[in-house]
Amino acid sequence: MTFELTKEYLDQIQSAIDTGDDATLRTEMEELYPADISGILDELAPESAHYLLSLLDKTVGAEILANLDQTERTNLLKLFTSAEIAPFINQMDSDDAVDVLNQQPIQVREEVIGLLEDREQARFILDLLHYEDGVAGSLMQKELIRINVNLTVNACIEEIRQQAEDVENVYAVYVVDDVGKLLGLVSLKKIVLARKNVKIADIYDDDVVFVETYRPVAEVAEVMQKYDLDAIPVVNVQQRLLGRITIDDVVDVITEQAEEDIQVISGLSGEVEEDDSxxxxxxxxxxxxxxxxxxxxxxxxxxxxxxxxxxxxxxxxxxxxxxxxxxxxxxxxxxxxxxxxxxxxxxxxxxxxxxxxxxxxxxxxxxxxxxxxxxxxxxxxxxxxxxxxxxxxxxxxxxxxxxxxxxxxxxxxxxxxxxxxxxxxxxxxxxxxxxxxxxxxxxxxxxxxx
Amino acid sequence: MTFELTKEYLDQIQSAIDTGDDATLRTEMEELYPADISGILDELAPESAHYLLSLLDKTVGAEILANLDQTERTNLLKLFTSAEIAPFINQMDSDDAVDVLNQQPIQVREEVIGLLEDREQARFILDLLHYEDGVAGSLMQKELIRINVNLTVNACIEEIRQQAEDVENVYAVYVVDDVGKLLGLVSLKKIVLARKNVKIADIYDDDVVFVETYRPVAEVAEVMQKYDLDAIPVVNVQQRLLGRITIDDVVDVITEQAEEDIQVISGLSGEVEEDDSxxxxxxxxxxxxxxxxxxxxxxxxxxxxxxxxxxxxxxxxxxxxxxxxxxxxxxxxxxxxxxxxxxxxxxxxxxxxxxxxxxxxxxxxxxxxxxxxxxxxxxxxxxxxxxxxxxxxxxxxxxxxxxxxxxxxxxxxxxxxxxxxxxxxxxxxxxxxxxxxxxxxxxxxxxxxx
Incomplete structure (x- = not known):
């Protein structure tokens, strides 16, 4: 049921690329999940990967790029102009967009941000770029549903509808006061079950676990694991809601930390894979x-x-x-x-x-x-x-x-x-x-x- | 903002237990999350932990027990009669209930299952008990929302309402045919936004990643990580929907696997902690x-x-x-x-x-x-x-x-x-x-x- 990459399949894709058989490539790729296409790009030469990626829908391409191995992605994006990169960045979650841009030369980064059609996305990225690696801010995404405590469930559903395309996994709606201070949350399940004219103030849960932007990533992982959270809101020192961190990013952090520990214990002085040179x-x-x-x-x-x-x-x-x-x-x-x-x-x-x-x-x-x-x-x-x-x-x-x-x-x-x-x-x-x-x-x- | 356990606080709780000051204990515990109370029980002698746990609401107690360190829990439950254990098991997610029962002597296990008020829970547990450790079935919980493909969104919301108490995190509703075969899913977000008389058949997503009960746990973790899933449905060989695995359990598996690897590399021939004897x-x-x-x-x-x-x-x-x-x-x-x-x-x-x-x-x-x-x-x-x-x-x-x-x-x-x-x-x-x-x-x- 899940896709397994074989040498034969890879050869078939490679020859379709070589002969410019775009129809076959499009049909084949449509049947795969973005994560599977990332696996294919990892195995292709950068030029072939560039060709294949350019054929795809930008939303799918954005997810693929976000999933790619870091070294692979850097090599691949060297072949892209800033104008070619921008449409992908436009479609990414803001945290992934920042990850990708942070690995680009400053000039490319500035150009891409300038070329983004979605100006809200550009603002999100500029907000996130200044967090140093290893703190909660660097893992956070700006995409979330926020709702003023004085509104009704109906207004909340309207807000979800407007944000639906941007916010992939909703989990919960965050409740804020008039100055944007985080007060609590309402689970999506509660919203499904609530009557539409009920006020958020009457149903929200003020028992919310959050983290500040400056907290170390390891601490975020521990808190999310301890309290079994799918997402955690991130606030500034005034407790104003700035973004959220989702569990998939934390899973990646935990895996990387474990790999790094084993690497250090094994006496390897840096990240390396068996198939490196x-x-x-x-x-x-x-x-x-x-x-x-x-x-x-x-x-x-x-x-x-x-x-x-x-x-x-x-x-x-x-x-x-x-x-x-x-x-x-x-x-x-x-x-x-x-x-x-x-x-x-x-x-x-x-x-x-x-x-x-x-x-x-x-x-x-x-x-x-x-x-x-x-x-x-x-x-x-x-x-x-x-x-x-x-x-x-x-x-x-x-x-x-x-x-x-x-x-x-x-x-x-x-x-x-x-x-x-x-x-x-x-x-x-x-x-x-x-x-x-x-x-x-x-x-x-x-x-x-x- | 998150709770930090201090020696002083622990002494205060211990002396309230010693003097039988139930009012103080109840007030103090109400302010804490179950995961924090688990941390306190880990530090108390089994007799004191027994006293404290017996004072608490059964739903809270169930979550605490599920969170406890395994050795700690086994020692603690030795002090409980089967009749005392049953109400907690009643309130647990079925996967946690099975984890706890699997560590009990067979006689206690059978007695507790016989004493469960919630007979659906008893059936769930009996279903799950026979999966061996390390396969998808052993991580799966029976609690999920399933809906027949021929019903409407309205019926779906009604189903969620009925299951609301049992299914903690919904994420998505699983769509099945008349014989219970998994066809796809509808995200909770889509349900919030859909018109109420729309048929599930018209909106569900048939592009669903699932696993069979016999798949190794490591494979489940890899699939969920690769496709960034919050939950994955588990099916039998006929692709009938049996349960689901949620991401929090997979995070635990990943962490344990990493710990085990480091332990093996370090030449420790079993699980041990610094504060063991x-x-x-x-x-x-x-x-x-x-x-x-x-x-x-x-x-x-x-x-x-x-x-x-x-x-x-x-x-x-x-x-x-x-x-x-x-x-x-x-x-x-x-x-x-x-x-x-x-x-x-x-x-x-x-x-x-x-x-x-x-x-x-x-x-x-x-x-x-x-x-x-x-x-x-x-x-x-x-x-x-x-x-x-x-x-x-x-x-x-x-x-x-x-x-x-x-x-x-x-x-x-x-x-x-x-x-x-x-x-x-x-x-x-x-x-x-x-x-x-x-x-x-x-x-x-x-x-x-x-």
Missing amino acids: VWQRSKVQLPWLVAGAVGSLMAATVINGFQSELGKIAALAAFIPIIGSTGGNVGIQTSSLILQTLADTSGLSVSLGKRLLKTLLVALINGLVVGLIAGAYTFIIAEPRLFFVVATSLLAVVMLASFMGTVTPLLLSRIGINPAVASGPFITTANDLIGIGVYFLIAQWLLAEV | VWQRSKVQLPWLVAGAVGSLMAATVINGFQSELGKIAALAAFIPIIGSTGGNVGIQTSSLILQTLADTSGLSVSLGKRLLKTLLVALINGLVVGLIAGAYTFIIAEPRLFFVVATSLLAVVMLASFMGTVTPLLLSRIGINPAVASGPFITTANDLIGIGVYFLIAQWLLAEV
């Missing part, structure tokens, strides 16, 4: 690999400093991997737990002391278990003399990595860096380095009499 | 730590096998960390890219051969860069004789880890295991082990004449 992929992978290498070379220097110990007991080298990987693994586990707590702000905040105490108790158990397993291996299979060195070092490393895994993300989050970094290769390597230092120091100390 | 946390952390330790001890055995090489050149030990951590880091980066591609099924699928070729080209560049950096360190600072050993081994390890990072998640996904595991500590340790083996083999070979 070899150079792009390398560029995104190398920074953390090099940082990790530098950390490991510092560990190499530490190890070289203990050459005389290694000379006496060569088996010491055998435990370098378990020390390093256990430290790294514990660090990731602990910081991941903290990340989760940081993301969920609904509970009471716990003091750092209490947190650390609990984490260190967990570390004590885990350290003892892992230490004893490795100790047993050491005693039975490898080198009995190293039993205490290996077991004690592992315990120390687990405790230390747990401490670092707790403190680092909290610290990063405090200074405004994405705390997911604390689960990444850099911190893992740092734990590795510290672990090896601890191991050799303990070895030196415990084997001093050897 | 020390034993619970340890239980979730230990399995992968032990698996990692066992892997590292195998590496130790490998290293011990090369004692004679280590005896000749002690500096060989110094590069164990960089070999291990670089292999691990590259593996995480590569598998994370594949994970991303696996999650996004909208594009064309790429052949394994093409994928590997590209990945290995990236690995060649990255391996040369990291290899030369480490080689330079080796040559200048550590042990010139090891230049070739270190540089070649690193190149080999990066290539090998890239290969493993590409193939492992694809393989895991093919056999139905969450491919995120491929970024976890276990695979990282496996890479570590292989890397060290390669390193010492190369060392043995290149230094054979030494």
Whole structure:
């Protein structure tokens, strides 16, 4: 029932484009949803995509453009003149229009806004352009139904009729006073059921959850999720109604945030996809690999400093991997737990002391278990003399990595860096380095009499 | 504007519970949204939460229970008799009711269903109970407005009026034929604007996206996200309308999936929160730590096998960390890219051969860069004789880890295991082990004449 893009279908579209068979293209595209056509454009070369898009109805084209992958869209729009872009922008929701224009060179942006036939849309866009990325204002759209509290349900339906084309999903009508201050809302269901001459003042719900334009996007997502909202009104500091944020935009934010977290944890220093070019992929992978290498070379220097110990007991080298990987693994586990707590702000905040105490108790158990397993291996299979060195070092490393895994993300989050970094290769390597230092120091100390 | 839970407020509520000050509790709770009260119950002991919940209106209580954290809810409901649970279940959306009942012992479940006053609700629940977790049917609610295609808008409004209390968010009215087959939908906006005697047949939209009950939840989430839907109708194989899935449930699914992925990548073998007990946390952390330790001890055995090489050149030990951590880091980066591609099924699928070729080209560049950096360190600072050993081994390890990072998640996904595991500590340790083996083999070979 949903469309699935195949190589054959794509070839068929491509050859219709190559031969200029506009009739076939129009018929084929009419059968698809805009989101499916976006998927096709993603796979076409920009020139072909330009050709196909120009054939389509502007309303459909606007939705397609809004749905396109960002890089794809930027490449595609380079082939369009400002006069070609304007009719699409005219038909977009104001939030999508601003997203698209924000990725254009300033000159194109100004030209397009000047060329818009719908002057209300131009005003909407100018209103929205100045919000910085990451705040509620940047997600908001101006399209909504607002109604003065003193009017009747009938007037409200008239307002919906007039706005019907602009406001795609209505959900609710927002109720304002004479100066535009948000008072509450009436659900569309209530409007369907109400008698037509009833006053809005008598039926509206003043229990409305709203956000200010400057609130961080993550907070908006959390509030909408917590209260199960389909749309949330956005107000200024005087609580005047400025726009609304719909759930589909918030779903996108949540998905992007999750992708970004995984990317940071995986040590990718920027957005990248598997099918990007070899150079792009390398560029995104190398920074953390090099940082990790530098950390490991510092560990190499530490190890070289203990050459005389290694000379006496060569088996010491055998435990370098378990020390390093256990430290790294514990660090990731602990910081991941903290990340989760940081993301969920609904509970009471716990003091750092209490947190650390609990984490260190967990570390004590885990350290003892892992230490004893490795100790047993050491005693039975490898080198009995190293039993205490290996077991004690592992315990120390687990405790230390747990401490670092707790403190680092909290610290990063405090200074405004994405705390997911604390689960990444850099911190893992740092734990590795510290672990090896601890191991050799303990070895030196415990084997001093050897 | 949104409620924030403080220690002081919680103490105040707790003392009102302790002194049995019901009036205060009722007044306080009336000012809050159900989701906020859920947050309070999460922090209270089950006995206190039981007391507070029993004071509240059943409709509010039902929403609160549906919002509660799962573990919290199970602990809380242990204190309730079946007769106490039933009135809450009566008021819940059918999907939430099933979620709650599914966590109860079978006896309680059966008793509660028998005690439900609303027999339609009981029928809904029995319909939904048999869907297994993870398919569309398990997310669906039975509450929706359905209308026969031969009726008028007026009849439709009457239907909405009758169902108004049961169906919280209407969004759209689903249009069916005489045997209940889904034909299309009419948006609530269209109903507000339509003349009352118009036939549904003349205004409904037959371009409706739906899912079958057996579709995986991830697919539902993707479809709803792609087509920006607020609700999606669920049908059986004969395309008869059975229920609908609303966007708020899908948002929860997306969030949980992201949390689960991060948890798996972090090497946590189950759901756990920072404030769970020390034993619970340890239980979730230990399995992968032990698996990692066992892997590292195998590496130790490998290293011990090369004692004679280590005896000749002690500096060989110094590069164990960089070999291990670089292999691990590259593996995480590569598998994370594949994970991303696996999650996004909208594009064309790429052949394994093409994928590997590209990945290995990236690995060649990255391996040369990291290899030369480490080689330079080796040559200048550590042990010139090891230049070739270190540089070649690193190149080999990066290539090998890239290969493993590409193939492992694809393989895991093919056999139905969450491919995120491929970024976890276990695979990282496996890479570590292989890397060290390669390193010492190369060392043995290149230094054979030494």
